[in-house]
Amino acid sequence: MLTDDRPGPGAGTESGSTTTATEPPDGRLIRRRRLSRWDLKFSPYLYISPFFLLFALVGLFPLLYTGYLSVHDWDKIYRQRGDFTGLENFEFVLTDPIFRKALVNTFSIFLMSSVPQIVVAVSIAALLDNRLRASTFWRMSVLLPFVVAPAAAALIFGSLFADQSGLINATLREIGLEPIRWHVDRLWSHFAISSMVNWRWTGYNTLIFLAAMQAVPRDLYESAALDGAGRVRQFRSITLPMIRPTMIFVIVTSTIGGLQIFTEPRLFDDSMSREGGADHQYMTAALYIYDRGIVDGFYGRASAAAWILFLIIVGIALLNFALTRYLTRRNA
């Protein structure tokens, strides 16, 4: 960044005059000393720079450029940036009933997937935390769904949840119940999509919880057992408080991931225009951005929607952060 071979502004005036008395006349020594001073000063930045450079390239730049696009029109035919339009795109998105519907769907699917996911993941982790035969095998097997490509999983789930020919509905009909219209009823479609998300991520979160549980000192359990606490009581009073930081971490990451759900609804979709169902029953915010931008060619509107989603996620992450601080302070 700095091509000037001095440490920076403010240092320029003192380089020549103040160093006469103490420094030996040997120029090489001066250079070496100066080098070592720079080494101390700048090396740490150099060591951490790869991440920041990469982030600037694939994170920060797209973010800023999206903001730049969101206040401009977009020429669909020649695919070039059009005129400056101010906040028009934001206005369009915020008044678009479909976007509002997409936001509600996003939160609904997010709650249906994250809450059961965390509860189940903690329970399974607690079970895996015991002494088991072939424990590594069990621990690894919970990660299997995570390894399967989401697209392949979507195919399987697609044939499970097909409205007329699906396995689940065939079973329901066998036992004399009404088949469920997975792709039609809003809530059921959210349920189907959430189950795909859960199937994929529960094992992953289980392993993170398991790692946290393994770090809980065993003698705590022993003393609790001496005090006559049962298994359930031990779990409630020792395990849960001890893994709280991990819990917060998982909640924050699954919030960020959950609000960006895209793959599952996209692959679950069998409607013609693929906008999250014929009536946008399960269109998520990320799907809205994709459809408006990539499919319909309104880059400005899609960018505005992306920024709105970004702000919502930041807001919720801050809320989580505040909650974390409050909880940890209460523990201290």
Added chain:
Amino acid sequence: MRNRIPRPARRSLAAAAVGVLVLGLTAACGGDSDPKESADQEDLAAGDSLTITTFGEFGYDALIEQWNKDHPDTQVEQTKVSKWDDWKAEITTSLQAGGKGLPDVVAVEGDYMPAVVAAPDVWVDLSSSEVEGRWLDFKSAGATTEDGQLLGYATDAGPQAICYRKDLFEAAGLPSDREEVAARMGTWDDYFALGEEFKKSSDANFYDASGSIAQAMLNQVEFPFEQADNTIDIGSDELKNVWDTVTSHTDLGSKAVQWSPDWTAAFKEPGNATVACPGWMRANIKENTGEPAPAGVVWDIADVFPGGGGNWGGSYLTVPKVSTHQAEAKEFITWITAPEQQTKVFEVTGNFPSQVEALTSEAVLTATDDYFNGAPAGEIFSNRAAAITVQPYHGPLYSDVLQKFQDAINRVDQGVAPDKSWATFEQDVASLQ
């Protein structure tokens, strides 16, 4: 070690660094190539080949092999993409980057052609005396700009007949011979009346999906969604008529969305008695019904289409201006879309030719289809191609609006009241503009 840069200065330094970085990136991504500028032409050097990207199955493998044998100086390399939607997204992305990464020959789906015609500066004008009058009028019209530039060479066409299940017709006590069936489907009113009669004595679907019938009817409307000046108009009587007809007969179809798993499964159980059937649809019917056909299942083709003729689908080959081998590309596509070559493709894949001469060639006219009870497929589709009178006008937003329209019909299939669904459709269309 005391840092000699004062704190505020350090902060602004950091900000400046980030600023420089971002600006540099913006400049880098701005790109200085323009897809509207014709690229400098280069000779095909040794080891360099002409590139073409196709999607789905164009049936070009053997032909390209033959071309490469005959033209050692112009080797052609084909890349196949399985789905048009994926390839379309890639074309869009490439055009944004100033045309970087586009092959010398770009295959596009017919519905995309209006978007090509709307941006004539990006594509090479391919008109030449050699190909004049080669195609059916409506095929070349769809690729021609107002000032007479021809931007794409048509590969195949999709004249529609009616494919039907002979066995289901018999079981329902209806006439089942090709001629008899054709006589009962001359108009859409006849067709739906036959459907009502069929449903009285059969559990099978009369047709595969409301959406495909709507598509078939739309292919006979001159201005389905857009006026000649490309303004969207969804208030026409013809469109309203298609909407009312289809939404009032949803019980005749499978209620599934075309191409969805439920749609695919309906071919086996409970079965679809009729399907609006362009030439390429035969492959889908075979695949979904099962080959060889399950016991008792007999498909056949009737030489008829309600309301006259209709074309559904067909693709084009285009050359982008960023291609550095435009002359060779033109030479190659002139050859591969010639009647003789397209006739060979028809024999391999069933993609029906769009070339006038190919329609009267012996090989096409005498082709029969064993899977469809030995129906004279070549002759039938040639007749259907000749029956096409209306060529619908497709503006640049045609395929977008069509998808919304399909969704609207699907909502009625799902139990939403037609009026309410139409209101949502109007909203959807408004957000496309």
